[in-house]
Amino acid sequence: MIIGNAGQGGGKRETTAAVSVERVSKEFGAGTYAFRALDDVSVEIASNEFFTLLGPSGCGKTTLLRLIAGFETPTGGDIRLAGERIVDLPPFRRPINTVFQSYALFPHMSVRQNIAFGLEMQRRPKAEIARTVDEMLALVKMEAMADRTINQISGGQQQRVALARALAPKPLVLLLDEPLSALDLQLRKDMQVELKRLQTETGITFIFVTHDQEEALTMSDRIAVMKDGRILQLGSPVEIYERPQTRFVASFIGEINLLDAKLSIGRNGKPSAKLGQGQSIALSDTDGRADGEGLLLAIRPESLSVGPATKAGAKGKITNIVYRGTDTIYHLLLDGQELRVRHQNRSRTSKVFGIGDIVGWSVEPESVAILEDG
Ligand SMILES: Nc1ncnc2c1ncn2[C@@H]1O[C@H](COP(=O)(O)OP(=O)(O)OP(=O)(O)O)[C@@H](O)[C@H]1O
Ligand SMILES: [Mg+2]
Incomplete structure (x- = not known):
């Protein structure tokens, strides 16, 4: 879990791509054990965009997110955030937050304390923290449960707290790695609508990972379909669904x-x-x-x-x-x-x-x- 250092580069939001991935490759291991998880990937993600990486297991989705977050370094290529190179910055210096599949909440802390955590790490003034936490509680509709501990709320509610915690420092970019996969179908559908609403209301750039094609189609502004470490096709849900360019994209979606x-x-x-x-x-x-x-x-x-x-x-x-x-x-x-x-x-x-x-x-x-x- 990383709480990003929010608030940098805000003035560039409208003019520059939020995230530019430029000819990025990632190899794990060396010599005969070398494995290329990402192969010359380039993509520009716009500010305020709901951008989805879609592809089968092992195609490199998490690897790309980890490179953007700073948990891994690319073997080749560059990554920019609002125009600035970030590959040499440690994760906590990037105005980026991640919501993982396992929400990694602190079980014995209250909902309120969990949401405040990142802001406290940044030593924000107490009054500001209280105000932001209230704002986040309202955003994810958890005001009534603010003082319960994580053990006392349901899976879907935990999901909302994890989102609130990641959104609280107001990152430029939020990375979401299959955040809904642990939820049952009905809750998952509700959360899809909820997530889309949160993204629209906050104006934060979302980079969302899923291998569920229906989820990708319903939530995204644009989708990148990945296979074997490459982006095969990039486009709006309508383009991806109605104008697939390859056999793989055509058959993977619907x-x-x-x-x-x-x-x-x-x-x-x-x-x-x-x-x-x-x-x-x-x-x-x-x-x-x-x-x-x-x-x-x-x-x-x-x-x-x-x-x-x-x-x-x-x-x-x-x-x-x-x-x-x-x-x-x-x-x-x-x-x-x-x-x-x-x-x-x-x-x-x-x-x-x-x-x-x-x-x-x-x-x-x-x-x-x-x-x-x-
Ligand atoms: N640290 C590592 N060392 C060696 N290989 C790795 C490492 N991390 C990932 N890989 C390999 O890189 C490839 C891409 O992995 P990645 O986790 O990005 O896939 P994914 O698209 O997120 O898949 P899933 O949908 O299953 O989560 C996989 O073949 C994986 O085994
Ligand atoms: Mg993954």
Whole structure:
């Protein structure tokens, strides 16, 4: 647990990136035992941004947070905070705080004492400490429990105290390493909303780590999807979800259909993807590909719709139907490739198809992503 030294560089908040990670690498061990946990990572995180690192276990998320916090030194590259180099500063000199997965609260101290701890370490005036602690208690809605010890409050309440303690010194940047993973689903959902509110109200830059894609999509301004020590894709939740660039990003986040196709540029210059046996779907652009080139397409199940088969349109045979209350998933087979279509069950009178039916399917060109590593 580190309580940051808040209040530095505040004047630069609006103009400079809060955190710049510049070509950072981190190797653990040496020689044949060397392991590259981060490989040439660059990213600029804006002030007041809710920024999320998302990726599978071992991809380097915690390592990147630890480098920003100062618990590790990069093997190569640089890290700046509000424009100033920080790699040579010890953790306590950085206006950065961390909330760890295990909240590391002091069990026998009261909620109030826990929140005051960092401010006391900084020898802030007593009146200021009291005022800030009251402010933080209100922020996390724990006023009524201020004098209980940590042993006397629930897991979710402890989570709120850990946040209040980290926020109290008003750091420029708050690092959160899977802070919600110990909570049950309902509490986790409540805390997601709560965290987002805290970030908006305080204006502090949040760098949040998770391997839960839904959590990342609902909370973040931007998401960096990581794999094997690299950032594979960086973008808004909408960009990451709707325009994945690689097979990994497409499949890591939500359900998706992957289809092999061939690019065909019509006489009118309009691109389409040929799926074999004369079936084709329109594309919004060629992504710089040439006529006849092989493509790997990614399409979300909810972007597809089914309807009666038409002569000219794309067709498929229904091989399975999964009813899920709010929607129905149709499994279509087309030329050896499978396609899953999510159909929202709007009314009971909507056309119902059966297994074995040949149906038509369609998708808007904008909802078809061409993957780079196809
Ligand atoms: N001190 C260390 N010495 C050697 N290897 C390490 C060290 N710390 C981390 N690693 C390795 O670096 C890689 C990245 O680890 P890191 O903790 O950053 O992963 P993560 O993305 O946070 O994963 P998780 O989701 O499981 O927490 C892992 O393969 C890990 O084993
Ligand atoms: Mg980790």
